[in-house]
Amino acid sequence: MTHLIDAASLAAALTASTPPRVLDVRWKLGGPPGAQEYAAGHIPEAVYVDLDTELAGHGLPTDGRHPLPTPEDFQDAVRGWGLNDGDEVVVYDDVSGTSAARAWWLLRHAGFASVRVLDGGLAAWRAAGGALETAANIPERGTATVAYGALPTIDADSAAGFPAAGVLLDARAGERFRGEVEPVDPRAGHIPGAVSAPTTENLAADGMLLPADVLADRFAALGVTQDAPVAVYCGSGVTAAHEILALEVAGFRAALYPGSFSAWSNDAQRPVAMGA
Structure with missing residues (x-):
């Protein structure tokens, strides 16, 4: 299926007899929550989604900053957004899809077949001249059911051995991968054997995802092939989902390490590598 939708196609779809459900997933590392931006103007009929509380659970530091919510909690959130089984869903943000992709990944992992990211946010x-509205959209509670497992994941033990069997991509900025800076996690650096692949480099200058063939060439240069498994991590499992989106557009299947470096770096028994 197509994982992206452009603005013109979304505008047309919203006039159909059965329009897609639209979710506003504005979020930035360190906050504040995107609720204020949503209130200032959002795509008509869009429902606000709080990434920190609805797209993540809570646990020990070794679980990471954004562990996956339990299926029960996620189902409660999904129903609160008004979703029903079989709904088509479009997610967007104001950072070129790098936070909305977390909702895209989770919904697909939970069994939703038709979820697309608004390309360019x-x-x-x-x-494209799209209208905005400021009134909050509080939908009638939905009845969707959630069952995790539709997309692959790996844990820390698998991440430790992954580079020997496939390619482990680090979707964070290059300076964080190299250990030159670390703004939020307790240790700097990266998982040994990982390959630096900043998700921002999957985007064109206008914030749109690069064409599939360009992405395929990029990932091939990083060692990704159809013959070996691929997994992705970032700081807390948010932008890694966007990298997985880019990989799927390019024709590759990849697993997510949900705990990502925030979980890894909080475990003193896990080694950390520095440099390029």
């Missing part, structure tokens, strides 16, 4: 919607 809210900036693309505005550039």
